[in-house]
Every structure is written in C-alpha cells, then in structure tokens.
Amino acid sequence: MNQPFTHPYLPNTAPDVKQAMLDATGAASVAEFYADVPDELRLSRPLDLPAPFPAEQDLARHVRGLLAKNRSTEDRLSFLGHGTYQHYVPAVVDEVINRSEFLTAYAGEPYEDHGRFQALFQYQSLMAELLAMDVVNVPTYDGYQATATGLAMAGRITGRRRVLVASDVLPAKYSKVADFVRVHLDLEHVPTVNGTADAAAIAARLGADVAAVWFETPSATGAVETALRAISDLAHEAGAIVVVGTDPIGYGVLTPPAEQGADIVTGDIQSLGLHQWYGGAHGGFIAVADDPTFIMEMPSRLFGLATTDVPGEVGFGDVAYERTSFAQREEGKEWVGTAAALWGIAAGVYLALMGPQGMADLGELLLARPRYAQQRLAAIPGVVLADGALHLREFTVNVAGAGLTAEGVVEALRREGIEPGVVVGEHTLLVCVTELTSQADIDRLAASLAGLATAADASTTPVTTATILEEQNALVSDAVLPLAPELTQEQNA
Known part of the structure; x- marks a missing residue:
C-alpha cells in the first residue's frame, strides 16, 4: 500500500523523476506547492478513476465509450445559453483556423509569424470598429478574465477600492471576477429593478472611494441596459x-457602450464564429479609447502596424511591449498568457465575412426572435416573464403559476429531445433563442410547455402579451435602435 506508484500515462510520477524535481525546486514534498489551497477545496480521497489500461487500444476504446455519452446541441433542440451560445459558424471559419500556420493557441513571434500577427491585427481592427473603440487587445483567456482585468485597470488608474456592480451577473463570472480582484478591490452589488440597473440606488452609493461602476449588458438574463x-x-x-462586460454579437444594431459613456469595454468572443464545443471556445477582449492612461494599464498584447526598411512595406508587431508581463516578468502589473490567440483569428474571419450589414441583420434577429418566444411562452396559463426589460437572445420565465418547477420542466422536455433552457431558480428558467432557432422550434417548445402546464391543472391567469410588449417597448430608448413592430415572414422562417 505504501509502495511508490508510477502511473503508466504520467512519466513524471516515477519516484526518481519526482525526487529530482523536488530537489531542483528545494521542496520537501509536492504538498508544499498546494499550501495556499484551503482545506475545504482539497480532495481528501483518491480520484475515482478506473485502473490504468496497459494497452493503448483498450484505453482508446474506453475513452470512445465515454465520449459517446455526450449529446451535442446540434443533436437536440436546444435553448441553452447562460454564457456559451449556439450561433452559426460559417464553414470558412473552421477552414482558416485549421490551417497549419494558424493552428496553435500561441500568439507567435515577429521573426517567424508575420501572418499570425497580421491576422490578429485585422481581428483587433474589426472588433474596434464593431465596438466603436480605438484599441482592442489580442484575446486573453476568456471574458471572465477580461472583465476582471478591466476592473483591475480601473482600480490602478483611480487608486480606489470600491466597485459598484450595477447589473445581474452570471454567477460563475461573478465568482471568477471576485476571486481575481479580491486583493485590490471590493465588489458591492446594487440590486436591479425590472432586470436592469437602478440609477437612483447607484447614485446614492457613489462616492470618492468608488473605482468603477460595472455593468453587464446583456445581463445574466439577457436584459439590455438602457440607462447606461x-x-x-x-x-x-x-x-x-x-x-462594461458585454457580448459583441448585438452591436450591429445596438449602440455600443463606448458611445454611451463606457471607458473600458470587455467581454467574450465565443459568439463570433466559435462553436459551443461542450462548454465553448472562449476568448476575452478589452477595448479602450486611444488614451495612454488606459492603454498603458492594459496588460495584454497589442499588435500594430510598423514601418520597415523597405519603402512602401509595413510589418506587424507589438505595440508598447514594455507594458506587458512578457517584458516586465515578475514586475508586471498582471500576468497574461496567449491561450486564446487562435480564437481571435476565428472571430476576425467571422466579422470579415459578416460585414456591417450581416451584423445588423443578425442583431435584429437576436432581438426579434426572443421577443416572439416571449410572446408564445407568456401566453401559456401560469407562465410569466420574470421582468419587462428589453432582451437580446435570452430571457427568463417563471413557471410557478403553472404548477411546475424549472427542474421538472427540464426533465420532462429532455425526454422529448428538447433542452428548454438553464435552471436559474426553483421556478425560473433561462431560455436562449439565436438565429439558429426557427419559429417552428419556438412553437414546439411552447406547445410542449403548454402540455406540461395543462397536465398540472394550472389555474393562474397569465400576464397578457400586450402588457409585456408595452413594458418592453417603453424601455427602448436612444440606447438601442428601434425594433421592427412585428416579425417578418422571413424572420419567422
């Protein structure tokens, strides 16, 4: 039992190799490397793993069996969102990012990778145009890190600690951001009203110690902030x-946060040409104006144009490289890796293909189709919308009046091949509708949910669709372009 174990898949578990590494680092045991991990987060038992397979073909068969248990959202009717979204990915996006000169997460260096630098420069330029900002970084790990970095930048610039959280934030994102900034910043959530920020409550809490006001738009429930x-x-x-933490998918039709007063705009690019892939390919962006105060606080790499010794030729390379942890190492303000550079190229290809008109058409769909879904679901007796905000792509419904629970709805409809949404409360379901969701798909969801409600003998009078739309339209201001009054037949198709 006490004999040293050498795992057949992990060469560094051999006792002599492990001891050599400990000697090189000066550590007495591997446990020293995990001293900062709280006891409650440690696993006090061995991992529940099968015995190692001695033959490679047996291991491959075992893994194939595990993977066969997965069910893709392409195989089922899916209304899942909550941070990872099912948007259409043009075939050329996958074709480009699978080319050998691009197929790595690493950003490359100028003496070997001018092509990758140029592709990422073009991605930055397209994102800057979409977001109405001047400077956008090479993607960092994900949108969670990007927003945390944006808040850390605000703390360094202002020298203050307090952050007012004005919107409803995805719980996983809030947790990650709070962990990232906890040494330097204190997060204070201000409850929302009807799904969006409470301006009066925020005004009452503003003071000389507030470093930043943090908005999420769309919020965790898809609500678009109209008082930004x-x-x-x-x-x-x-x-x-x-x-502002945001998803850039809607800015072909929504007014970008930069034009509504935002100083730092952050978010994730998964929606721009990246598949869901059982959890998503994520990459974070940070966008600022052409202001050294903000640019020099950005820890991420920036690629720009540079002149060369050959007249008329330009190259692509790092801008203000001395800002980064790559240059400053342990003296850097924040460490940044390059694990999402490939996704930046994917997003760049996607934006180049879509163009301004394509993004505008897509944005209209992502406002119109969810509204149609809201109409259909809210017409079911006992099912009501959780708020009256304007929503992009996602919204929440409460099924308590129909005698249902959110978990019960998911379990029942899953048996019909439908993933109706994400459970966010005992009776609350988050429903996601994208351009891949047809009117027939929405009607199928509504019919199935209505069947469950009928079976539960619900007696609650539903909130009328007219009331819901009146409340929504009242929220449409200068912050967004006007919605079409009704879905066209083409949009419904």
Missing part, C-alpha cells in the same frame, strides 16, 4: 470609471 449613458455621467462626476 445616464449612470455613466453620474459615475464620471464622482471620478469613477465605467467598465
């Missing part, structure tokens, strides 16, 4: 920086 300009003005008067 007014609250941004209040934040700036108090000397605070406005940091």
